[in-house]
Amino acid sequence: MNAITYLKGDATCPLAKGNKVICHICNDIGKWGKGFVLAISKRWDEPEAEYRSWYAAGLKLGEVQFVQVEPYIWVANMIAQKGIKTGSSGPPIRYDAVAACLEKVSAKAMELGASVHMSRIGCGLAGGEWSRIEPLIEEHLCGRGVAVIVYDFE
Numbered sequence: 440m441n442a443i444t445y446l447k448g449d450a451t452c453p454l455a456k457g458n459k460v461i462c463h464i465c466n467d468i469g470k471w472g473k474g475f476v477l478a479i480s481k482r483w484d485e486p487e488a489e490y491r492s493w494y495a496a497g498l499k500l501g502e503v504q505f506v507q508v509e510p511y512i513w514v515a516n517m518i519a520q521k522g523i524k525t526g527s528s529g530p531p532i533r534y535d536a537v538a539a540c541l542e543k544v545s546a547k548a549m550e551l552g553a554s555v556h557m558s559r560i561g562c563g564l565a566g567g568e569w570s571r572i573e574p575l576i577e578e579h580l581c582g583r584g585v586a587v588i589v590y591d592f593e
Contacts, residue, residue, distance in 0.1 A: 458553035469494035501539030530566025541579035
């Protein structure tokens with residue numbers, strides 16, 4: 440099993456050779472404009488445009504949309520956030536949806552021979568706990584031999 444590699448840096452500038460998949464978590468209500476998506480939109484227009492079209496067509500929790508943004512880079516729009524506000528059912532993150540999304544990312548990464556890059560997904564606006572997300576990454580990605588780099592922004 441591979442271990443997660445932790446680096447200081449920007450997940451939108453992945454440090455690896457070959458194919459790369461950048462993962463991030465999106466909500467299920469068509470909102471794009473706060474958090475890590477701002478860094479993605481600053482570099483590429485396509486992930487937001489594709490997410491908005493997908494939302495209009497009916498996206499669901501646990502689904503992933505892969506958007507190729509450069510010859511060797513794909514962005515994975517992972518639907519793992521129910522709404523955008525903490526309410527009676529807790530924070531917006533849905534750990535079962537994170538697991539389902541990571542399954543799909545694992546399959547795509549293996550198909551492409553890609554490494555996977557991310558910030559500490561789900562731990563910002565989605566309200567998730569890294570202590571619950573890290574084991575999902577280890578199980579669904581690292582446990583299948585997929586190299587994972589998690590970036591902590593400086």
